[in-house]
Structure formats: structure tokens, C-alpha cells
Amino acid sequence: METSWLEMRWSRPFYLAFVLLLTLVLLQTIKLFLRRQQLLRDLRPFPGPPPLHCPTGEGKHPGAESGKRKHGVTQLFRDGDFKTIEEFVKKYPCGFPAWIGPFEVFFQIYDPDYAKTFLSRTDPKSQYLYRFLNSLLGQGLLSLNGIRWFQHRRLITPAFNFNILKSHTSVMAQSVNVMLDKWEKICGTQESVLEVFQDISLMSLDTLMKSTFSQETNCQINSTHDHYTRGITEGSEIIYNRMFSFLYHYDIIFKFSPKKRHLQKLVNNLHQYTDQIIQERRKALKDEKEHGKTGNRKFQDFLDILLSAQDEQGNSFSDADLYAEVNTFMVAGQDTIGGSLAWLLYHLAQNPEHQERCREEIMGILGDGSSITWDHLGKMTYTTMCIKETLRLCPTVLGFSRQLSQPLTFPDGRSLPAGMTVTLNIWALHHNPAIWENPQVFDPLRFAPDNYDKRHSYSFLPFSAGPRNCIGQHFAMTELKVAIAMTLLRFKITPDPTRPLIVVPKVLLKPKNGVYLFLKKIS
Template sequence: MFVATIILTAVLAVLSFFAIKRIRMHAKNYIVMSKIPGPPREGILVGNMTHLQTDTENIFNRLREWRRNFYPMYKFFAVHVIAANILTPEDCELVMSNPVHSEKGKIYDLLHNWLKDGLLTSNGSKWQTRRRILTPAFHFNILQQFILVFNEEADKLVEAFRSECKKSYINITPHVAQFTLKTITETAMGTKLHFNTQKEINYKEAVYEIGRILLYRLSHPWFIEQVVNFFSPWYLQERRVTKTLHTFTKEVISDREKNFKDVELPAEEHDVYKGKKRLAMLDLLLSAKNKEGTIDNAGIQEEVDTFMFEGHDTTAMALGFSLMLLASHKHIQELVVQEMREVLGDLRKKPTYNDLQSLKYMERCIKESLRLYPSVHFISRTLGADLKTHSGYFLPKGTPVVIHIYDVHHDPEIYPDPEKFDPDRFLPENCQNRHPFAYLPFSAGPRNCIGQKFAMLELKAALCAVLGSFVLEPIDTPETVVVVVDIVLRTKEGIKVKFVPRE
């Protein structure tokens, strides 16, 4: 009994020590960050969270209001944590360019049940190893092999639109989402899906369902903590959906491995893959496992799940917004089609890698669409050291930082008339004096998006197929569409466009 009392006392003493240390740290951070403006607190326990306990449309509008009221930075209390919200490219650079601040913010714990420690969520040496393994998958010689997939799936997207083009409009959101999901599945996993079997349908539905669950946890941040999430009303459903996602990708990986032969991994990023077989990203992971032992089966699944998440929903929304903007600006749409005629000759020609690279005006249109509607509209980091911001505030080590990409992209000091769709903003002469961290659709710095060239080629291939077959007429426009906050930026009720077959 005496020994048990001693042990219990020692345990309580240790716990008390760490609790007091943590309380002192939070108290110190509170005092330091009290100088930063921000929305009023609603209570000691909930902080500012009641401001975001509303629908996704109002959350979006409230964040924009805070940008107007508290520029260039504001603090936000999420339960017991104080986050700094960054709105200027200068402060973005201080955080994003410095490897000491490369650790992802606590908010990414939302994704842990699904993605575990994949490239998006991992840190340190694990992240560096995974990045090294996967970088060759985006070498231009590999990307050239993916153009065939892009064109094949773009043709199917066109046929889906053609089957409905007699309607007064088409809600394009589910169509572009299926296009990008099928594309990333074939390029990432080497598996062509038609989504006509129950297993495939269940997987597609699970991908969409997990997004809704994660948004609920995001707007109720106490459920970000795994222990507390056990009491979430969505907990059991999240487990069921995650199991569906993992079971499907595990089977695909197993099937691919049965017929897999090691590929020659490029030693450096600039090396060329000379194999004749179309290389899936999964093949690089399997080869790294077999030849180097730098990744195991669990790690392979983490990366496949990560690519399925990052590679389809973001690109789908980028494509949807691009089509809406081109429909709403007929003169710009015609300039894109004119460039396609000059580069392709025949509008129905399947573009090659070089053709897609030559579509410079189309690329500027995509870039401007991503400025107006960045799919990844915010990112988060945890400061690895004390930081004095360009705007004059002191942020202590360990502070969660939220970088509001949407607000940086709509800063009128950087982009005059920021709501205007103007592809010429991205002419070389108009970019040269712009701050390098004023445009962040693919993040920036050491943790920038590994797949940005992949995404740009996929978007161009899709636009070539669609604009080669249809004239786009506006239904939804930037003035009427309702933008909402989600894991990615999306609209409240899809995106509606009218398709007129091109003569």
C-alpha cells in the first residue's frame, strides 16, 4: 500500500509539473499575443469559435470580414489555443520559406485517421524520405506518359457533357470530380476505374463523405483531438468511411504488387526514366520498398491515400471554376480557342505534352482562376522558433499560424480590382515586380505542392477537350455563385454552365 501511494504520488507530481509548465506557456503566449487585434472572445473555454458555429457560407464571409477589419494580421482563440492569422505575402514568406517552420499545424490532425503520416501530414526526416522517393514521379518524362490518361478521361468528360447538353444547363461539379478522381486513380495507382461496380461506387462515395466529416470536425475544433473525437456524433461514421477507403486502396496495392517488376529509380530529380511501361506513382513506392527498404506497406498506403485526397478534389474545383469563368467571359474564351487553333491546328486533335506546354494564354487563364478561387484556400504551420513578423508582431515558438491564401490573392494593393478576371496579370512583365509569395495556389517554399505541374497539364488537357467540343454559355457567374468554406474551396450548390456544341 505504501509503495502504491509513493508511485501514485510520483505520477501525480510529474503530471502536475507538465500541466503547470503548459499553463505557464499558454499564459505567456496569451500575454505576448494580446497585442495582436482580433475578433472578440465569446468565453474562456470556447474562445472565438462561436463566430464560426454557423453554415459554411457565413464562415467564408466572416473570414473575409476579419481580413478587412484586422489586416495585416489577427489572432484567433480556438478553445485554449491562440492562432495567428497571416494576410500579407511578406509574413507568408517569413513562415513558408524557413524550414524551421515546416511542421504542419494541429489542424492537419484531422486527416490522420485517413492519411496517417503521408507526404501531406508527415514532418522531419520521414517527410524528406517520402519527398525524395516521389519526386521522380513528376519528372517531365513521367508526366508525358500521363498525357494519354488525361486525354482519354477528358474525352469521357466531353461525352458526359454531350449526353446532357440539350438541357438548359449542366451542373458540372460531379462530372469534373469524377474526371479527376479517375485520372488520379490511374496515374497514382495504375488502376483504371469505371465506377460501375459496387466496390468502386462505395469508394467514390466514401471519398466525398470523408470531406463532410472532416469539415464538421474543423468547425468544432475540440474534435480535432483524437481522444475527444471519440465522443463526436460522427465518430463511428468516420471509422466506417475510413475503413472503406483503406480497404479499397489496400486491395489495389496488393493487386499491383503481384504483377510488379522493379523499375529503375532515377538517382536524381533530373534523371530520365527510360522504361517503356507506363509508370504509376505506386510503382516508385513499391520499388523503393523492394530495393531500398525506405518504405513499408503501411507507408505505401499512406502515400496512395494522400495522392487520392490531394490529387482529385483540388483539381476538380480548379477545373469547375475555370469553366465558369471562361463561360462568363466570352472574349477570353475565344482567345483561348484561338490559341488552341494556332497550337493544335485542329481543335479536335489530342494535345501532346509539347502542345500543352505551348498553351501560354490558357495557362494564364488557369493561373488567374486559381488566384480568384484557390482550391487550397488556407494552410497551417506550427512555428519552430520565435518569429518577429514583417507587420511588427512577435509570435512565440509553438504558435499555430494560419496562412489565408484566399485573402492574399484578393489583396487590392497587390492585385488592383481583385475580383476582376484578368489573365494578363500573369504576363511575365506583370509578374516580375510582384512579391514571390503573393501567389500561393500550390503553396511555396520547401513544402510546396509536388504535383503542381501534373495539375496544370491535367487542367489544360481537360480544357482542350471541352473547348474543342463546346461553346460555354454562362449560368453561374462570379457575381451569383455562392462560395463556401470546406477542406477545399467550393460552391454552395455546384457550378452550372450551359454547353452549346461547337460547329
């Protein structure tokens, strides 16, 4: 039977639509194929693991070896298989390409000369992790680029000058004492094993709530802010998993996933909490200005400085800017400082000779420890060395990425093209056996003043370097010194051999099963 004219008329649009769709799919496939071939050519000078990310990990490209792996290379970073990463560092000097799916690659570097060349430039932050973080934190100093980053950095810098940090020392000591009193109540006069990471996280949150908002939260005792901490933790987990899921890189796919809905709920709760505090402070500042009052706060907190900040043109932070910067400071401060203190206690427990030497130094400076001031902190030479060695072994921030705006030529003559995403792998840099002798050994003497000139200035980068170094690094070091000094004066710390520390990457470095230590009150 012949096809009628009417049937042909109705079928033609569907036929044309099908042909158009097929053409678009074919063009996109060709585009991806050409992109992959270009990446393979660009990366030919750099040997590395197989580029395919598949169950067997089989793959081969020019300059790469073939073979079978249980997981692709990106799975190693996702799962925190640090031993295998360290093997790659030995096998592929300076750097190697780590593929995320068949069409995207993060070029990992961990050589001091490479790092110096990389950090001397002003390439924008990578679109991957930082773009995903924006959905949780907003566009703050962590993810901004160009003029806006420079404006924010200049406006925020006064919040971290030494006069402000001096006023925070007593606030930090108060929060640390609450934590130690709680431990003393649990332990009594007996040696007791405690999971310390959760308590340290709450202590860091308490300090930040006071330093950022001047809020007396009592969160260490009644956990009234668990929802804030949980929101940040769960949101970070979703973002980290998204970064290693090739399909979720596409917003349209992620938008319809259950993870997106859960993330949006977390973001709404965080925004509501932060917005309430900002609006209350604005009202209080307005009342103070109208009635000539100075308020009850003993020092300027982070929010005060953000609300009063203006540049030469009179521009100030918008509500979105305030939300982003406050949450960035809270998240970065709690997770990085809390994690670093936990790793420091763990390493001092594992190395009692260094713990005792720190304790002797601190007792010589503080006496009975009834008070601790800013001036005391600069005298803690050996304790500072132990803090730095901990930051080398367990850098809370494992790395950061930038997208090359221009071709990058390294000191050895090899080059990467514009558009390539480059990651400075801090973990690999700090564990690189070509830089550090016996890199797995806890040895604070690496940071003795006499050894400073013996190592490359870009071999130790826990706070990055160059113009985009961590703006809060002095705040972090101050809190770490206050916390470890007060802790060692009150407790002797020993490891729990049945529960060794296992660290995993979750945007920032986290303990997989907590941090368990034996604590004994010092008489």
C-alpha cells in the first residue's frame, strides 16, 4: 500500500528532527574525539598512568605505559590511596596527567621549581572544584578571579592584621579551655581513650563563631549548632563526589539528581542561618550609630570588618558577597584548623620525645598556664617546628587547581598549552622523596632555623605562596599554638594502637574513622 500524502506530511517533521538530533550527536562526538586527540598530543612529553578511567583501567597513550589497574588514577585521589600516589611521584618526576573520564585531565605537579613557576602567574582558578564549591559557599575569596578577587582581598586583609589577632588570643584560649575541661571531666585521674576529632571540630567552631560573629554559642556543650557543622560536612561530601563523577560535571544532569536537591536544602539552611546573624548585626550597628553607643563587643570581629569595609570608590560588600566570605571563612577555618590540631596531637602521641620537648618549652614560657598571651606565642620555637612538620605530613588542603590562560613552560623546557587544568598537589610535594629525606618520618628538625636555607622555598606550601596565599594563615597558626600549648600543659597523650589514624580526602583531609588517643591528666 502506498504511503498517503497526509502520512508523509506528518512524518516529515519527526524525520527531520531525528536527523538533526543525530547530526548534533555526531558533531559532539567528533568534537570530543578531536579534543582527546589534542590532549594526547599536548601531553606526549609527560609520561603518566593510563588515561582511561574504567573498571580495568586499561589504556595507552604516547608516553604512557599500558597495563591493568583495579581502579583508574582518579579513583586513587578520590579514595585517598596515598601510597600509590607516592609511587607515582617516584616514577614520574615533577608531574603527570591524571585523567577524569576520557576527555578531561588534571595535570598534577609536585616539584618545587614547577610550583614556583606555576604560582608566579595569575591564571584563574579551575572551573571544576571551585565552580562546584560556589553552589555551597557562594563566590568568595576562595573562588574569585581578576579584579573582583583583588577588591575582596584588599577589603578583607584588615581582618587578619596582628592587632586583630592579638585580641583573638583570649577568645581562642577560652574555647580551648572548654574542650579541655570536658576531657578532664571524662578522664578524671585515669588514662582514658577518647575520639578527639569531633571535640576539636566543635572547639574550632566555637572559636570561629566568637571571632566571626561574636556569638556565645555554647556549641561544645549542647551541640546547638550541629546542623551548621553537618550542613557543611554533607555539602562538601556531595561536591567532592561530583568532582570525580564525569557526568555530574554537566549542570543539566546534576540539576535533576537527588544529590542536587539535598545540596540545595543544605545551602538554604546555611544561608538562612548566616543571613539572620548578618541582619541582626546590621540592626545593632545602626542602633549604635543612631544612639551613640559602642556596643558590648570587646574587639572587632570578622563580620564588623566586612560590614564596614569600603574601597576608594566607596564600594562595599553586597549581601551575596557577605554571605560568601563569611561562609568561606567559617568552612576554611573550622576544617583546616580543627584537622591540623587533630593530626598534631596524633603525631605527638606517636612521638613522645617530641611531645615532652614541646611540653618543657611551653612550661618554660607559660609556667602554670594560668594565662596565655600573644607575646608568648612567638617564643614557642620547637612547638612551631612540630606544627610545621605536621602540616607537611598531613596538609589539610591537598592541592589547588588553576586553568592556564597562556601556555606554561617549566624550567626543564617542557610546556603545557593554554586551557590545561594544572593542580599543585601539596600532598605529593610534601612527600616527595626527591625533596625530603625519609618523608614519612615525623622529624621537626627539618624546620630548625639552621635548615631553613637548605631546602627550596617552594618545597613546603601548606598555605600556598605568592599573591594568592592563604589570607588566614596567621589566624590558623595562632590558634594551633594556643590549643597545643594549653593541651600539653594539662594532658599527656599516647596513641591507641588498635585504631591507627586513616586519613581520606573530602575536599579537605579528614579522618576516616575518627582520631582516638589515650589522655591522662597531668597532676
